[in-house]
Amino acid sequence: KAGVTQTPRYLIKTRGQQVTLSCSPISGHRSVSWYQQTPGQGLQFLFEYFSETQRNKGNFPGRFSGRQFSNSRSEMNVSTLELGDSALYLCASSITGLSGWNEQFFGPGTRLTVL
Amino acid sequence: GENVEQHPSTLSVQEGDSAVIKCTYSDSASNYFPWYKQELGKRPQLIIDIRSNVGEKKDQRIAVTLNKTAKHFSLHITETQPEDSAVYFCAATANNDMRFGAGTRLTVKP
Numbered sequence: 001k002a003g004v005t006q007t008p009r010y011l012i013k014t015r016g017q018q019v020t021l022s023c024s025p026i027s028g029h030r031s032v033s034w035y036q037q038t039p040g041q042g043l044q045f046l047f048e049y050f051s052e053t054q055r056n057k058g059n060f061p062g063r064f065s066g067r068q069f070s071n072s073r074s075e076m077n078v079s080t081l082e083l084g085d086s087a088l089y090l091c092a093s094s095i096t097g098l099s100g101w102n103e104q105f106f107g108p109g110t111r112l113t114v115l
Numbered sequence: 116g117e118n119v120e121q122h123p124s125t126l127s128v129q130e131g132d133s134a135v136i137k138c139t140y141s142d143s144a145s146n147y148f149p150w151y152k153q154e155l156g157k158r159p160q161l162i163i164d165i166r167s168n169v170g171e172k173k174d175q176r177i178a179v180t181l182n183k184t185a186k187h188f189s190l191h192i193t194e195t196q197p198e199d200s201a202v203y204f205c206a207a208t209a210n211n212d213m214r215f216g217a218g219t220r221l222t223v224k225p
Contacts, residue, residue: 042204045214059116098211098213104213106151108158109158
């Protein structure tokens with residue numbers, strides 16, 4: 001099976017712009033979770049989607065949003081970018097998601113740089 | 116919400132020695148505790164996990180223990196090898212939410 005893929009892998013934006021990141025889960029996985037990784041804050045949970053429904057959201061402002069499509073692919077959007085949004089954004093897929101005891105598989109990440 | 120603390124932040128051992136990384140969590144509803152290894156420039160990869168109904172789990176040189184009463188869990192790596200050098204993250208899952216520890220940078224010196 002193909003692994004989790006994320007596009008684009010690298011992105012450079014300027015403050016005030018918006019960005020959309022994409023994540024394609026492993027075939028058969030219905031859950032996609034998103035995480036932000038920075039040197040200062042470490043790995044932080046953004047949100048989880050399961051069967052097109054957001055099941056939970058981490059402690060991030062409303063500028064961070066996401067959605068999931070019927071084929072389980074997910075996108076996250078960040079509006080009005082700030083310098084502090086520069087990070088590696090990781091998505092992870094699993095069969096039943098964070099409510100179940102099963103392994104999450106991470107994608108390679110999208111490195112976002114905000115200038 | 117859940118809060119996960121991880122210690123130490125850095126750990127250096129000689130090849131062949133054991134390494135122990137400890138995590139504590141705050142939410143008693145947490146029921147799943149994975150450990151991830153992340154090498155430089157790569158994605159996190161699950162190395163072992165434990166469910167709340169189990170006290171210990173072992174996979175070759177890696178073991179994890181869980182003390183639900185004390186709300187802490189630990190990763191044990193025996194017979195360390197240079198390729199074990201990486202950043203290790205613990206995590207705790209509760210209520211569709213996964214929280215990570217800050218990470219431990221493990222260096223195994225040959």
